Amino acid sequence: MAARGMREEGGVGVERVTRAPGAGTVGAPRGRPRSERARAAVLEAAADLLVDGGMDAVTMEAIAARAKVSKATVYKWWPSRAHVMLESFFSRTRETTEVPEGLSLEESLTSLVAALARLVRDTTGGALLGDLIAAAQSDPDIRAALDERWVRPRRQASAGLLRAAVERGELTPGLDVAAAVDQLFAPVYYRLLLGHEPLADDLAATLVRQLLGGLRPPRPPRS
């Protein structure tokens, strides 16, 4: 069941190859083709419902009704409410993990963290992401998908930057990269989920500065 429905979600997905260049021709698809209209309507309906009704307004029933699509169609392509949201999230999150060239380490990291913070704070993606993490607590399928398609790529981008800096001697060799990455990004998720503190504009910069530089006073007064 977990394997179903996971086709072409998000921008990363590979479009169906109509004809493989080599051998093993896939053959033209028979039957009525899947309705792109239905697919898009479902994804949009899910996001809309989440935004203006909260997470548990997003029922399969409501999605189908709002998308003017039959329930059976929804179930045909997505095995659960959470899978719809997963694809909805990815399809409207064109955010990239790339970082501009020619920036310092500090600038690069800040840019990545700030991008996440903006996504979470300023777009529909925030609510979707919170809901998905919640769903991941009871659905290993969702957890795995989130990990593979969202968490891991972003962590790897940052981890790459950090490791390169270690190579350059810019960072200490004893660095625990995984922990460091979490110290940069986890606070954003934490505030999304618990809401104990707002996601301030300068949060990204602060997190990077404090982690890289440490919390100790800059300079022993003199001497």
Place this chain on the structure above:
Amino acid sequence: MAARGMREEGGVGVERVTRAPGAGTVGAPRGRPRSERARAAVLEAAADLLVDGGMDAVTMEAIAARAKVSKATVYKWWPSRAHVMLESFFSRTRETTEVPEGLSLEESLTSLVAALARLVRDTTGGALLGDLIAAAQSDPDIRAALDERWVRPRRQASAGLLRAAVERGELTPGLDVAAAVDQLFAPVYYRLLLGHEPLADDLAATLVRQLLGGLRPPRPPRS
């Protein structure tokens, strides 16, 4: 619905005073007293169900059945599934926010972070906490309760330590305390919720060391 409830959850909760000794007698409660047996059975049933059936095995129906208690009784004392789990979580989490005297700042912080990590990794509390954070995404009541009774006290303990260290000149004055606290604790929640990395034994120490000392090489490149 969100406004209701929140009665005596947690082990901290004050049991109903049957008779105030002094003046202002509340009046002896009439009728059959609340069954302590029922209360305990419900809390245990909720935790048990979570552990061996996953988060969405914990339905009010199942709780009542397992606790051999009528559904009405459950609803009488707890307004929702999540509130039961909230109280269940607190009642079995005797963890304290106090920190032993006479420890260095680094040791104190490590001790607090490690305590959280152990709770999350080694006890039922981990699953309960994950579930509660998930529930908080759709129930502001839960979110508020979690914040007030769990997140805030722990954050304040750590924040207090940090602020004292700033006073002592041990930490930089420009410190963003809230962000720093998150950089210590958020990674633990993050790993609980996403599971992308294990909660290693030395994680707490690593987090504290990296944050306090920063990631730059110990020795200035020069000379």
Place this chain on the structure above:
Amino acid sequence: MAARGMREEGGVGVERVTRAPGAGTVGAPRGRPRSERARAAVLEAAADLLVDGGMDAVTMEAIAARAKVSKATVYKWWPSRAHVMLESFFSRTRETTEVPEGLSLEESLTSLVAALARLVRDTTGGALLGDLIAAAQSDPDIRAALDERWVRPRRQASAGLLRAAVERGELTPGLDVAAAVDQLFAPVYYRLLLGHEPLADDLAATLVRQLLGGLRPPRPPRS
């Protein structure tokens, strides 16, 4: 499943005994008692729907909606659409199998057949009965219930009359009672189900006369 739902349908059902006089006290039933209002509303809704929408307007969904009762309640007491109609049929068919005293055999039989014909032609019972016989083709449960509670009692009443007449020497000893009973009643069902001929007023009398007297001319061809 067949055994469920079949409680107290029709007037024949035994009311629940609240307290057995002797030993083995049943004890008062715990919990909220069954809603008589709901029961009646469901039965009426089913009949109404059948009458003004045809047989396949009678869905469980529609019954529940029309009776202003939740679907779960309907399913709790009746295992299928057909069982609802069964009880609806019996509850509104107070027709008796008894026959007035002091009538001749011919009059008695005519009275029974005519009563059936009137029921079928002039009341809601006709449509209900047709539907039930149809349902019996795919549901052995319904078939058995119809046989035991409708067909058999009526057949036995008539069979009794016929057998008594044989005893009295009024009818031929070689009589196949079962076949004779069918020759009196089956035509009514047949016309109900196929509708090839109307159920005329004098049908009952005709059937009885033709069967008892035979079809041969009154006067032996001789003379």
Place this chain on the structure above:
Amino acid sequence: MAARGMREEGGVGVERVTRAPGAGTVGAPRGRPRSERARAAVLEAAADLLVDGGMDAVTMEAIAARAKVSKATVYKWWPSRAHVMLESFFSRTRETTEVPEGLSLEESLTSLVAALARLVRDTTGGALLGDLIAAAQSDPDIRAALDERWVRPRRQASAGLLRAAVERGELTPGLDVAAAVDQLFAPVYYRLLLGHEPLADDLAATLVRQLLGGLRPPRPPRS
């Protein structure tokens, strides 16, 4: 929907005339001709499903699947499940309404009734017929088709015999032919539908004998 369909069902149906010899040439049918294979497979699938799955295993979906035919093809030629069964019934019921020459009235009638009883008891036709009568309760189209193509021809055959006998003076002039025919055939349908009594081998003979001769004792003791 009721108006559609009814094309060439049964073996009695007239095959499409490929080319009218005289004027007004219809024109040869263009395009791919109807697949006889598909037609036969559908009819057989319907009967098979009915036999080994009961009446409500016969869904359009199942018919198409079992016949290895697309649903659209089934719908193209038959407007409903019941119409498929109607044609299936007629196509496998080669039973005739003719009666051998040179038989007595009693023998002729017995032969007709017995033929029906055998069909009902010993062949697939029985179940098909029961199902069709059931379907007729909610589908006037089916009811009409059954009446016109099954019930009426058979009734007319018997009615003809009876009327001729009246002409010959063999039967009483006051005879209600329609009622008499029902008294011969209805019991067979009745037992098919309700199953309260088996269809014994000698049933046909009994029905005819009892109706023609009446139930009264053969001879007034003497005098």
Place this chain on the structure above:
DNA sequence: CTCTAAACGAGACGGTACGTCTAGTCTTTCA
């Protein structure tokens, strides 16, 4: 030997009802 028209298979689609489940509430009797 193409062209064209109809029938065909596959299968996606919008619907409707199914029968089940859980949430909460309400109405009893028992303790």
Place this chain on the structure above:
DNA sequence: TGAAAGACTAGACGTACCGTCTCGTTTAGAG
């Protein structure tokens, strides 16, 4: 008066079949 039992309303669940549709694929006769 609280607790237990259990019936109730409300509504989402996921499935099945309905009847329609849109494709690409035959399979003929017509040109």
